[in-house]
Amino acid sequence: MKRRKFLGGIGAVGTASALSAPALLSTLSRASAQGSDIPVGLLFSLTGSVAVVESTLHDAALMAIEEINAAGGVHGRQLRPIIEDPASDPATYADRSRRLMIRDKCVSVFGSYTSASRQAVLPVTEQRKNLYWYPTLYEGRECSRNVMYGGAVPNQQQDELIPWAIENFGPRFYMIGNNYVYPKEENNYCKTLLAKHGGEVVHEEYVPLGHSDFSSVINRIRAEEPDVIFGTVVGDSDVAFARQYHAAELDPAKMPTISLTRSEVEVKAIGGEAAAGHLSSAPYFMGTQTPENERFVESYKSRYGGDQVTHFVSEAAYFQVYQFKAALEKLDPANITPEAIRDAAVGLTMAAPQGEVLIDENLHTHLWPKIGQWQSNGQAEVVLQSQERVAPLPYAAYEGQRCTGQGLVQG
Amino acid sequence: MDVILNQLFAGLSMASILLIIALGLAIIYGAMGVINLAHGEFVMLGAYAAWAMQTHAGFSIIVALPFVFVAVGAVGWIIERVIVQRLYHRPLDTILATWGIGIVLQQLVRLSVGAESRFVKGPEMLSGNTQIGGLFMSNYRIFLIAFSLAVLMATWALLTRTEFGMKLRAVIQNRQISECYGIEAKHVYSITFAYGAGLAGIAGALITPLFSTVPTMGTGLVVDAFLVVIVGGLGSLIGTAAASALIGEATALFSLLMNDTLGRIAVLAGIIVLIRFRPRGLFPSNTGR
Numbered sequence: 001m002k003r004r005k006f007l008g009g010i011g012a013v014g015t016a017s018a019l020s021a022p023a024l025l026s027t028l029s030r031a032s033a034q035g036s037d038i039p040v041g042l043l044f045s046l047t048g049s050v051a052v053v054e055s056t057l058h059d060a061a062l063m064a065i066e067e068i069n070a071a072g073g074v075h076g077r078q079l080r081p082i083i084e085d086p087a088s089d090p091a092t093y094a095d096r097s098r099r100l101m102i103r104d105k106c107v108s109v110f111g112s113y114t115s116a117s118r119q120a121v122l123p124v125t126e127q128r129k130n131l132y133w134y135p136t137l138y139e140g141r142e143c144s145r146n147v148m149y150g151g152a153v154p155n156q157q158q159d160e161l162i163p164w165a166i167e168n169f170g171p172r173f174y175m176i177g178n179n180y181v182y183p184k185e186e187n188n189y190c191k192t193l194l195a196k197h198g199g200e201v202v203h204e205e206y207v208p209l210g211h212s213d214f215s216s217v218i219n220r221i222r223a224e225e226p227d228v229i230f231g232t233v234v235g236d237s238d239v240a241f242a243r244q245y246h247a248a249e250l251d252p253a254k255m256p257t258i259s260l261t262r263s264e265v266e267v268k269a270i271g272g273e274a275a276a277g278h279l280s281s282a283p284y285f286m287g288t289q290t291p292e293n294e295r296f297v298e299s300y301k302s303r304y305g306g307d308q309v310t311h312f313v314s315e316a317a318y319f320q321v322y323q324f325k326a327a328l329e330k331l332d333p334a335n336i337t338p339e340a341i342r343d344a345a346v347g348l349t350m351a352a353p354q355g356e357v358l359i360d361e362n363l364h365t366h367l368w369p370k371i372g373q374w375q376s377n378g379q380a381e382v383v384l385q386s387q388e389r390v391a392p393l394p395y396a397a398y399e400g401q402r403c404t405g406q407g408l409v410q411g
Numbered sequence: 412m413d414v415i416l417n418q419l420f421a422g423l424s425m426a427s428i429l430l431i432i433a434l435g436l437a438i439i440y441g442a443m444g445v446i447n448l449a450h451g452e453f454v455m456l457g458a459y460a461a462w463a464m465q466t467h468a469g470f471s472i473i474v475a476l477p478f479v480f481v482a483v484g485a486v487g488w489i490i491e492r493v494i495v496q497r498l499y500h501r502p503l504d505t506i507l508a509t510w511g512i513g514i515v516l517q518q519l520v521r522l523s524v525g526a527e528s529r530f531v532k533g534p535e536m537l538s539g540n541t542q543i544g545g546l547f548m549s550n551y552r553i554f555l556i557a558f559s560l561a562v563l564m565a566t567w568a569l570l571t572r573t574e575f576g577m578k579l580r581a582v583i584q585n586r587q588i589s590e591c592y593g594i595e596a597k598h599v600y601s602i603t604f605a606y607g608a609g610l611a612g613i614a615g616a617l618i619t620p621l622f623s624t625v626p627t628m629g630t631g632l633v634v635d636a637f638l639v640v641i642v643g644g645l646g647s648l649i650g651t652a653a654a655s656a657l658i659g660e661a662t663a664l665f666s667l668l669m670n671d672t673l674g675r676i677a678v679l680a681g682i683i684v685l686i687r688f689r690p691r692g693l694f695p696s697n698t699g700r
Contacts, residue, residue, distance in 0.1 A: 047518075049627050052526045179672050207671040210631055212622045213428070215421035215552075216666040216674075222547065223414050239528055239623035247533065247549050247621065249540050269528030269623055 037073075037080040038328070038336065040065065041100030043111030043121070048088025052235070053265060053313065054113045057135060058083075059304055060314040061110045064321035067299070074325055075333040082106060090120035097121045101128045107338050108133060108324055113313065115139065115181060122147065131338040133324065135316035137260070137282070139185035140394035143403035146338070148323070148345065149364040150316035152283055154189040155396035156367050157260050160386055161281045162193040164371065165258055170227025171199040176217060176241070177232035179206035186232050186260055189397040202226045207233070212240045218248045221255065231259035238262055242270040242278070252277030258371075263311035264378065272376040282312040283367040284354040285380040293353035309378075310353075316365075319352035323359060326350060346405070356389070361405030364392030413545030418667045419660065424552040426659025427559040428618060432632055433639035433651055434562060435610035440637075441646040442583050443603060445495060446506045449513035450636055451629025453608045457483050457615025458624045459520055462529045471534050472616050479616045480609040487608020491601045499600070513629070521626040533620030555617060562610065567648050569606075579603055583646065642682055644692025653693055658682075 042065075044058035045051045062081060069078045082104045084096040093112065100106045101124065108131040112118045118134050125132040125146040137151035165173075173194060177183025183206060191201060202224050207217065221229060233241050238261060245257065257278040264286050267275040286297060286309055296318060300310050310318075327345035328336065342363070349358045358366040366389045372380025395401040395408075402409045432454060439447045460482050464475040490512055498505045537551045570576040581589040582596045590596050615629075622628065639658060643650030658678060665674035686692075 047521070051521075052528065052625065055526060205670045208675060211671060212631070213425050215424055216418065216663055216671060219414065219417040219421055219667075222417070236528060236623035236625055236628070240621065243623075244621055247538070247551055248547065249549075265527065269530050271530045271532065 037078040039080045039082055039104050039106045040324070041097070041104065041106040041109035041111070042081050042083045043086055043093065043097055043100065043109050044113075045088040045117075046085040050088040050113055050117075054088075056265065056308075056311070056314045057113060057317040060300065060310070060318040061135075061321050063300060063303055064318045068321065068325050074328045077333065079325075086111075086117065090114075090116045093117040094120040094124055097124045097132070098128075101125065101130045107131070107336055108341060110135070110317065110320060110324075112136065118147070129339055131342055133320045135320055136313050139182045140189075140396065141185060141398065143362060143394060143408040145342070145363065145407055147363065148320065148342070148359070149392070149394075150320045150323075151313065151365075152367055152369070153364060153392050153394045153396070154186050155393045156283065156369050156390045157281045158186070158190055158193055159390065160369055160384065161258065161371055162190060162199065163197045164384055165228050166194075166197050166199045169256060171197075172202045172224075172227045173199055173230045174202050174221055174224060174226035174228070175204040175230045175232075177206050178209045178211070178234050178237055180209060182234075182261075183232035185397065187230070190230060192397055207237065209234070209237065211237050214241045214244045217241070218244060218250070221245075221250065222248070226255060229255060229257040231257045232261055233259070234261045235266070238266050239269045242266070243274050246270075246274030262374075263313070264309035264380070265311050267374055267378050267380075268309055272374070272378040275374040275378070276376040277373065279371055279373050279383070280380060281369065281371050283369055284312040284315040285370060285372045285382060286310050287372075287379045287381070288354055288370070290351075290353060290355060292351050296353045312354075315353050319350060319357065322352075323348060323350055323357075358389065360392055362392065362394065362403040364394055364403070366391050414667070416546045418663045420546065420548055420552075422660035422663030423556055423656070424549075424659070425662055426655045426657075427552070427556040428614075428621075429635055429639050429659055430652055430655035431555070431559040431562060431614040431617060432611070433636040433643075433655060434559075434566060434648075435607040435614065436633075436636040437640050437643065437646075437648065437651040438566070438610065439604055439607035440640055441651070442579065443600060444502065444645075445499075445604070446502065446509065447495075447607075448506060448510040448633060449490070449516060450509075450607075450611055451631070451633030452513040452516040453483055453487060453611035453629070454615035454618075454632050455520065455626060455629035456486060456516060457612030458531070458619045458622075458628065459524060459529070459615075460612060461616035461619050462531045462624055465531055472531065472619060473534050476613055476616055479612045483612025483615075484605040484609030487611075488601055488605035490608075491604035495604060496597065496600065513633075517626045517629070524626075526626060529624040531619035531624055551620060558617065562613070563648065563652055566610070570648070575599070575602065638679075638682060640692075642685060642692055644694040647692070647694040650692055650694030657693075 042061055044054040046055055065079050065081050084100060086092040086096045097109055100109050110133045112134050113136050115138055121132055131146055133148045135150040140153040175187050259280045262280045297310055301308055323345055326348055327341045330344040331340055345359050346361050349356055355368040360366055369386040369390055370382050371384040373383050374380050394403045400411050436450045439445050457479050460479045461472045461475050464470040494508055498508055533551055537554050539550050541548045541550055578594045578599050581594055582599050586596050639651060639654045643654030661678050662674055665677040
């Protein structure tokens with residue numbers, strides 16, 4: 001794995017630097033849509049290790065674009081999707097986003113699943129004063145004026161979850177995550193909540209990304225007997241963890257895994273039997289009962305196959321395109337620039353599959369947190385639904401820092 | 412005490428998985444000297460073959476094993492015939508060629524089956540645990556330990572107790588002279604490569620109930636397999652078994668003392684030190700190479 005990434009990296013760095021030279025010369029021509037159609041970039045990996053998830057985001061975003069076009073477009077103009085495949089490599093994300101924003105003059109780019117790829121695109125979109133729509137839940141602690149964050153930040157996933165989990169299962173938390181920034185920031189915030197609500201951490205550990213043998217972890221869990229396993233394990237590691245947990249016959253009724261990252265995609269691979277009884281915290285589950293979601297799930301399935309699932313990231317990838325459209329509609333068709341789109345998008349409400357969402361002035365999204373319990377049919381049953389929409393606080397774990405409409409404010 | 416016993420069993424279980432993955436490579440790399448970077452992809456093909464047979468024919472993975480062995484072995488045989496055979500006198504080029512084969516296989520699976528992780532059900536009769544005092548042993552993991560030892564014995568018998576094994580050992584010791592005695596070395600190599608690939612396929616099928624079945628699953632496994640073979644010593648089955656046990660138990664114990672991340676680092680550091688003092692592994696074989 002390392003070997004391939006390394007070689008892929010060399011190739012990508014080569015092309016990236018080759019393209020950045022002309023980019024410096026053409027800073028005068030900013031992206032603005034003036035032709036007959038409106039170019040938008042889609043930057044999701046269709047190959048490589050992240051493709052498993054990102055291809056579903058690509059599908060959802062593309063579906064939204066085509067639905068909008070079929071309904072007549074925006075101000076009578078069609079959205080023209082320009083598709084790039086960054087092949088799961090952060091350097092290629094930077095390169096391809098540059099290409100979309102400069103050569104193709106996209107007024108917005110939709111893309112990314114991992115934080116690493118978002119951070120690779122960040123300097124590009126800020127330098128080009130473009131707009132990058134990022135649909136994934138992430139660890140917060142970022143406040144760009146050129147990224148639209150559609151997923152949950154820690155306070156939206158945890159504020160209701162932690163007191164509820166302490167009350168229903170007990171105060172002793174075992175934290176298991178992959179060894180990178182997202183799990184560490186989430187656990188960091190979780191610890192402040194545990195301190196506030198009288199919980200404790202019995203063990204905190206991080207396994208390498210892609211780790212697949214959890215027998216030691218399971219032995220430790222068996223010895224510690226925590227009340228809750230707080231999981232931020234991602235992708236294939238999470239699948240392996242859940243299957244081995246089930247094979248070890250540990251009881252989810254006594255020691256459930258409450259995951260911030262497990263969605264319908266992982267559960268499908270884990271198998272309903274092994275996933276049943278465990279919980280996830282997310283603003284959206286495939287079984288969410290709203291008319292918008294019924295429509296979303298139905299058109300997704302009829303388009304991509306009846307065995308396909310929608311999940312909390314593909315939902316955001318879908319509704320962000322509609323937010324983009326709603327912002328465009330507020331603008332003068334002759335003057336469509338990324339910054340005008342951003343300013344028009346702030347304060348916008350929209351009926352998304354999860355419920356009515358709102359774009360905050362800090363460009364994150366007000367969402368409807370839910371806690372779902374997985375059933376043996378691979379779907380989640382919502383056991384706790386937030387009574388009100390929760391505002392995004394990307395710096396919730398950092399006192400004295402706030403992300404506002406003017407960017408990051410200290411004190 | 413229970414913690415240590417449980418951890419020892421975990422180490423043994425990891426060792427059995429390592430052994431079964433590395434055994435095929437020990438044959439191909441150890442005996443034939445082909446640095447087969449596509450080994451992980453053979454494992455992956457085995458996993459997908461098990462998945463396909465379970466989804467389309469309803470076979471339990473245990474029933475599917477012989478078919479998986481034949482199917483992946485056949486793929487290995489074709490690859491040996493078409494590509495690897497032409498490169499025996501250019502060992503460096505086999506690295507590049509097998510790496511390329513690995514990428515092709517991975518992408519073929521991705522294009523034909525899809526990139527998402529596939530679900531394979533474990534065998535019903537092996538679900539559950541066996542508990543002795545405070546020691547919990549997953550039945551499936553016990554089965555894996557027994558099965559990997561059985562495969563080891565079968566391979567050992569094949570190499571030392573059959574005519575084919577004798578021919579193979581002769582070819583390994585000196586190809587030209589064996590050919591003078593009428594052994595068709597090309598043929599022997601093809602069968603050996605196919606056998607190694609088939610073993611990798613079995614390994615893939617057996618780990619599906621515990622791991623995630625995705626097109627990229629082989630890339631991490633091939634590293635583990637090479638570690639085992641290099642630590643064990645080229646061409647030595649005993650070495651492969653000993654190295655699997657050593658690496659599995661060391662991983663489990665370091666992981667108990669520190670955590671999985673640091674444990675992995677400690678194991679790799681230990682291997683570097685070991686190779687410094689025993690460059691040919693624990694049980695170097697005395698072949699002509």
